Amino acid sequence: MSEHNLCQEFLSQVSDYLDNLVDPITCEELERHLVDCTNCRIFVDTLKKTVYLYQQREADIELPGGVRERLFKVLSLDDLVR
Numbered sequence: 001m002s003e004h005n006l007c008q009e010f011l012s013q014v015s016d017y018l019d020n021l022v023d024p025i026t027c028e029e030l031e032r033h034l035v036d037c038t039n040c041r042i043f044v045d046t047l048k049k050t051v052y053l054y055q056q057r058e059a060d061i062e063l064p065g066g067v068r069e070r071l072f073k074v075l076s077l078d079d080l081v082r
Ligand SMILES: [Zn+2]
Pocket: 006, 007, 008, 010, 033, 037, 038, 039, 040, 041
């Protein structure tokens, strides 16, 4: 159960984490969670690749709002967020 809560906490900050908006301590905590949690690691990996591919295709265009939220649904991670 506590593991599930950590995932929720992680996912609530993953967007800021990928944008490097979290402070170093939080960043460290998030990365420590990534080491332990395969689900979140796969999620971040997929998210990074998707964002990267998107940016290659649409150079110089920023991700419109809501894209990451939609990705959560596309990747069927509703279980983790719930
Ligand atoms: Zn997790």
